[in-house]
């Protein structure tokens with residue numbers, strides 16, 4: 480009987496400890512917004528990731544039911560020419576912030592599945608390495624707003 484009780488107590492402790500560490504390691508997402516363009520042109524997702532853990536966090540992708548395809552992009556200005564290309568992952572160092580922002584990193588939301596207007600909220604799942612998918616609510620903002 481004593482052994483059974485000990486096992487139960489040990490099991491509970493292990494559960495509590497692992498739950499605690501999972502919570503501590505979750506990325507914090509702030510200022511999530513989605514800038515739309517007219518028609519079926521893509522929208523751009525901007526937000527800030529805060530890594531309060533002591534391990535690097537690696538964002539490897541995103542998805543939303545409101546769009547057929549979502550990619551991570553970075554914009555570049557080279558010799559006066561603006562371009563962008565897809566990136567596979569973005570690493571946020573321990574204790575650091577990383578911002579997806581105009582003229583830099585952004586989520587590129589392509590081919591809407593629903594109509595969207597300013598003020599609407601869009602659910603997006605962010606995929607971090609070694610993490611559960613993280614649901615984040617993006618607010619639709621006017622094109623060109625920062």
Ligand SMILES: [Cu+2]
Pocket residue numbers: 552553563585586587
């Ligand atoms: Cu893009």
